[in-house]
Amino acid sequence: EAQVTQNPRYLITVTGKKLTVTCSQNMNHEYMSWYRQDPGLGLRQIYYSMNVEVTDKGDVPEGYKVSRKEKRNFPLILESPSPNQTSLYFCASSPFQGVGELFFGEGSRLTVL
Amino acid sequence: DQQVKQNSPSLSVQEGRISILNCDYTNSMFDYFLWYKKYPAEGPTFLISISSIKDKNEDGRFTVFLNKSAKHLSLHIVPSQPGDSAVYFCAVYNNNDMRFGAGTRLTVKP
Numbered sequence: 001e002a003q004v005t006q007n008p009r010y011l012i013t014v015t016g017k018k019l020t021v022t023c024s025q026n027m028n029h030e031y032m033s034w035y036r037q038d039p040g041l042g043l044r045q046i047y048y049s050m051n052v053e054v055t056d057k058g059d060v061p062e063g064y065k066v067s068r069k070e071k072r073n074f075p076l077i078l079e080s081p082s083p084n085q086t087s088l089y090f091c092a093s094s095p096f097q098g099v100g101e102l103f104f105g106e107g108s109r110l111t112v113l
Numbered sequence: 114d115q116q117v118k119q120n121s122p123s124l125s126v127q128e129g130r131i132s133i134l135n136c137d138y139t140n141s142m143f144d145y146f147l148w149y150k151k152y153p154a155e156g157p158t159f160l161i162s163i164s165s166i167k168d169k170n171e172d173g174r175f176t177v178f179l180n181k182s183a184k185h186l187s188l189h190i191v192p193s194q195p196g197d198s199a200v201y202f203c204a205v206y207n208n209n210d211m212r213f214g215a216g217t218r219l220t221v222k223p
Contacts, residue, residue: 004156035213042117042202043157043213050209090156101147102211104156 006105023091119214136203
C-alpha cells in the first residue's frame with residue numbers, strides 16, 4: 001500500500017529535550033516536505049526537499065532541522081524543543097517537484113511542556 | 114501575512130443541498146490551485162485541482178471554479194453527503210511555493 005508513515009503519532013516532551021519525528025514514504029517520490037498545523041493558521045511549511053541531499057527552508061524553519069540522506073526518509077529534528085513548537089505536524093511527499101498532489105502522513109501531535 | 118484566506122471557519126448544510134466553500138488569495142503569480150480534505154486523526158487528502166489556464170474543473174460531485182481577476186476560487190459539492198463532513202483546505206502554488214488556507218469545517222446534516 002502506497003503511504004507516508006510518521007512516527008511517533010503522539011508525543012509529550014519537555015523543553016530542551018531533543019527529539020526526532022521520522023517520516024518514510026514507499027512511493028519513490030522525489031519531493032518531501034514537513035508542515036505544521038495550528039488553529040487559524042492552516043498548514044505552514046517548515047522544510048522541503050526536492051531530492052536526496054537537497055533541502056530548503058519553508059515559511060517557519062526556526063527551531064527545526066531536517067536531513068535527506070535517502071530518498072524514502074525525511075526526518076524532522078527538534079534540537080531543543082520549546083512550548084511554541086507544540087503543534088500537529090504532517091509529512092508529505094509528491095512525485096512532482098512541489099506541484100500537484102501531495103500525499104500526507106497521518107500526522108504527529110507534539111506537546112512540549 | 115496570510116496569502117491565502119478561507120474566511121468561513123465553518124459551514125453547515127443539509128444533506129442533498131449544495132456546499133460552497135470559498136478561498137481568496139493575494140498573489141496573482143500563483144498558477145495552480147488545489148483543494149484538500151481532512152478527516153479527524155488523518156492527514157489531508159487531495160480532492161481536486163485546477164490550473165490557471167482554466168476556470169472550471171469538475172470531478173463527479175466536486176467542481177472547482179477559478180476567478181483569476183478576483184483572485185478567488187471556490188469548491189462546489191453537489192449533492193452534499195454526510196460523509197463529506199470534514200475540514201477543507203485550499204492551497205495555491207507557484208514555483209515550489211505552496212500555501213494553504215486555514216481551512217473550513219464542513220458539516221453535512223442528514
